[in-house]
Amino acid sequence: MAENLSQAMSALDESKSEPARRISFAFTDEQEQFRAAIRRFLQEKSPPSAVRRLMDTAEGYDPEIWRQLSNQLALPGIHVPEQYGGAGFGIVELCIATEEMGRALLCAPYFSTAVLATNAIMNAGTKAQQASLLPDLASGARLAALAVTEPNGQWDLGSIELVATPVAEGFLLEGAKSYVVDGHVADLLVVAGRISGTTGGEGLALFTVSADSPGVDRRLLESMDATRKLARIDFHSVPAQLLGDVKDGAKSLVRTLDQAAIALANEMVGGAQTLFDSAVNYTKLRVQFGRTIGSFQAIKHKCADMLLEVELAKSAAYYAAQAAAADDPEWPALACLAKAAASEMYLHIAAECIQIHGGIGFTWDNDTHLWFKRAKSSEVFLGQPHYHRELLLQRWGV
C-alpha cells in the first residue's frame, strides 16, 4: 500500500492561514510546573466528596480553601500585573488555572472574580481605578462578579437594557441582571449598563457597585449545575461608579467576554478530560458477558472517538489562549471558535461517559452527573455554540 499520509494531510495544511509563528503550540516548563502545582492542590482540596459538600451550601465555596489558593498559589491575581498586586502572568496561565479547576470541578468564586470581574476592571478601568480595585481581588480578599446578562438571557450587547443615569457624584443604575455567576457572594459588582436613550453597542459602559449598596436586591437562583451558583440582581436607583470611559465601554465588555469564552473553553476541556478518563477506566473494570466492556469494539471505538474529540477541542482552547496572549489580531474570532468547539465536545463527552457507565451512570451517587451538569450549563453560559459559530464567521468577515 504505497500510501503516504502526508499527501492526505497536505491539503489540510494548505488551508492554514494564521501567519503568526510566535503563537506557541507547547507550554513552557514553568507553565507545566504551575499546572502540576494546581493539580496537586486540587486533588487534595477538591475531591468529589468536597464538591458534593460545597454544592449543597448556599455560598457554594469554602472560604478556607479560597484563602489557600490565594495565598499559596496566588491564583486570583495570576494574570494581574504585579503593580496591582498580582503575579504578573497572563491569559495562558489563567487558562491553565481554569482548566485544572474544570478538571476538579472546584467549587470556588474563581471564574466570577478572577476571570470575569478582574478582566473587566483591567480592560475598562483607569489606572487609578485598577490601582484601587485590583489588589484586593488579586489577593483574594474580596470577591467580585460581572453582571452582564439580563432576564432575557442574551449575551449580545444590544440586549442590555439596564439604564445608567448620570447624577452629580456618578450614576444611578436601574434594571435587572440575571445568571450572574456568584452574584450572591460577591463584594463588588461590575455591571454592564447603558446610558439612558442609547441602543446597541452605543452608550454601553461598565460600572462598579458595592454589593451592599442600598437598592441592590440579590437572590440566589436554583441552578441546575449546583457547583456554579447563579444570582438574579435587581438594581433600584443604585449609586455606581463608571469604569473608565463610556466610549470604550462596549469594546471593554466584548474583550472581557472573549477572554472569558477562552477561559471557559479551557475549563470545559479540563472537565471533559476527567470524564473521559473516568469512562475509559470504567471500561477496564466493568465485566459483562465474561469480559471487560473495554474489550468490545463498540466501546473501544467510542473511546477512540471521544479521545479525538477531547484533543481537538483542547487544541482549540490552548491555541485561542496562546493567540490572545500574543495579541494576535485573530484572537477574538478564535475565542468564539474555542467556545463553540469545547461546548459541543464537553456535553457529548459527558453524555457518552454516562452511556459507558450504563445504569449506574444515571444515578446520583455516581459522580458523572456533577460534570454533566457543568457541561450543560457551560454550553449555554456566555452564549450557545450556534451563537459563537455565527459570531466566528462574522469576525472572519464571511
Added chain:
Amino acid sequence: MSKINEAEVRAEIRTWLAANWDAEMSLVAWRNKLVDSGWGMPQWPETWYGRGLPLGLVRAVEEEFARIGAVGVAKSGVRLLAAATLLEHGTDRQKEKYLRRILTGEDTWCQLFSEPGSGSDLAGATTRADLHGDYWLINGQKVWTTSAHHANHGLLLARTDWDAPKHEGMSYFVIDIKQPGVDVQPLKQMNGHASFNQVFFTDAQVPAENLIGRVGEGWKVAMTTLAHERRGADGLNAPSRRGARTGRIYVEERKELETANQPYKWYPQRAGRVDLVMDRAKETGANRDPHVRQEIAKLMILAKSAEWTARRARAAQQQGRPQGPEGSLGKLAASHVARAAAHVHTLITGAEAMLSGAGSPRDGIIAEILVSVPAISIAGGTDEIQRNIIAERVLGLPKEPRFDTGPFRNVRRN
C-alpha cells in the same frame, strides 16, 4: 545537539555547496556527487552515503540546500522506505546494489504488500514464494500498488511457509518488476482516476540473494517499512526553495516530479479541499444562508482544531517531550475533516453537485471532491483500524480476540 554543532554543520554544507552546486549538471551526475559527499542523506551512516548526523540537524542541512535552490537526492514514492528497510535489514551486497540508484533517482520502487484478500490484515497475505534451487517462484496477486507501471523494483511480502503461524510464515524480497512473470494492470477507482495498479505474478522469479532478512522474518522486515511510512507521514514539509530556478537540472527534476506526483493529483480533493470553502460560499451566495453558515463554521472549527492538534504533537516532539495522545489522531481527524468538507461543499453547490466534469463548478474539482473523499478513511489504514490502534495503544484497552492463530494453512481466509 548544541547550537555550535548546528553552526558548524551549516558552515560546512555552505562551503561544500559553494564549491560543488551547479544547476547545469545532469540530475544523475549531481546526485552521484551528493551521494559520495554524504550530504544527500546526512542522517544516514557514514559507511552508506551519509554523515551520521542526528535527525535534529537534518532540517538545517535542508534549509541550506533550499537557501540557494540546490536540488537534493530523489525522495519521491516509496524509494526511501525501500532504502530504510535495506539499511536496517539488507546485506552489504544488497545495500551496494540498490542504495545509490535509489538516491540518484535512476531506479523507481513500488511496495507489494496489500492483496485483494488482505487489506487491513496485511499479515494474511497469500501470494506465495516457493524455492526452486537458486530461485524463488512467485505466484499470486498484489493490489493498490502505486507506480508499479514504471517501477523497476518491488518490495514484496510473500508466504514461504504455510504451516507456520500467520506472522511467522512470510518472507521479504526485492523483486524485479520488469520480467515476463509480472503483469501490471491499472486499477480504475470510483473517481475515474487510476493511481494504483494490480500486480499479477505467474511463476515470476526472484533470485535467492534477493531475500531481505531471513526466511520467515518477512513480517518483521515489513514492520520496518511501515514504521518509516508512518514516520514520513508525520514529517515536516521540506523548506521551500529560494533562488533562481533556471538550469538543466531543474528541467530534469521537474520531469521526474511530474511522473512521481501524477498518481497523487486528486489527493487534495480526497482531503476535502477546505481551502475552497470560503470562496465558494461567497461566489455562490451560500454565505448568506444561516444554516450553511453554521455548517461552514463547524467545518472550519474541525479543520483548524485538527491542524492545531498536529502542530501540538510536533511541538512536543521538537521539545523532546513524550508524545501525548494528540500524535496518534491525525489520520482519524483527517477523515472527519474530509467528510465534513464534502458535506459543506454539497450544501454550497446545491443542484450543481449533481454534475461532473469540466462544465461543473470549478472545472470539476468540486465533483472530484465529492467522489474522492470516501478514499481517505480507507487508505493507509481504515478509520476502524485506527480506532482499534488508538484504543489499544493509547488508551490501553484489550486487544481484539484472535481467530487466526495456529498454522496459517488452517486459518479462515478469503
